[in-house]
Amino acid sequence: MLRNQEMLVTAAENLKEHGIKNTPQRQVILAYLMTSHEHPSIEMIYEHVRQSGFSVCLATVYNTLELLQANKLITEVAPDNDGHMRYDYLDKPHYHVICVSCNKIVDVFDDSFKQLEKKAAVETGYQIYNSQYEVYGLCPACQAKQQAAHE
């Protein structure tokens, strides 16, 4: 598991650059959001940290996510169809395509939706900070399942 070690180091550097005190819990949580493209829920993050061999409690997961969000390292994506909010590392501008059946979330690295921010500012007088685009549909696997069911 050298990869994991490396990611923990990268995450640690990331935290330091943002002036956030380093702790094992924060490292693991941030590394998880940076590498896995699962867009995990609170519960998934909690489980992941424990399975990585570190102690955590849910309060820490909540606190850490709030902290990382305040520092614009991560963002809420959207609640999945079980009502659980999902989280993502704030990498290059991208949007999310979300399966309404299995909740699989795919990144699309296309920043053209960002251009609408200017228009929004003009229309509303708001001072814009950022924006987010989500697309809902059926992933290929779930399309296939649906096909099979109809036969």
Next chain:
Amino acid sequence: MLRNQEMLVTAAENLKEHGIKNTPQRQVILAYLMTSHEHPSIEMIYEHVRQSGFSVCLATVYNTLELLQANKLITEVAPDNDGHMRYDYLDKPHYHVICVSCNKIVDVFDDSFKQLEKKAAVETGYQIYNSQYEVYGLCPACQAKQQAAHE
């Protein structure tokens, strides 16, 4: 309050068209989402119905919102900064500009973000149902407040 009466009728027709059984609670909730542009939370909807002189319980609000959503009459917008999900009537395509300070939500009737759906389909193989765009920033009132505070 003739306006309100009219809206209740319009909402009732809207329900009928979708084959949804009519009840006072459903009428008021839908009319509220159709006319107020507050993008209310569960709690706000609950209070509004009561203040309109009808009985409701929270379970009914939850049930009704789920039903209206399933029938694509309304949609979840996004959780506000208190963590409360906001709801909106599904009118013509538009996106939301959300104040991160006071949670005020403004509609912008510009459907250009919808054009990205095609690209998303090609990129991901998903069968797209719909999409949503949210912009976050500071509303004019909160900008002014911030100014005042800095003096």
Next chain:
DNA sequence: AGGAGTTTTATAAAAATTACAAATACGAAA
């Protein structure tokens, strides 16, 4: 108006989130 089938209500149960104080860990400074 009558009656089958829904919906609402009230309440309880479950789940998710937040609060808090004690214990621990971090990292700056010596």
Next chain:
DNA sequence: TTTCGTATTTGTAATTTTTATAAAACTCCT
């Protein structure tokens, strides 16, 4: 290094939000 002040984590408990349930009330079709 070791020490020390401060920040963070932990383990509950308390709160809040959401869901489940069964009885009562209501809709709407005839």
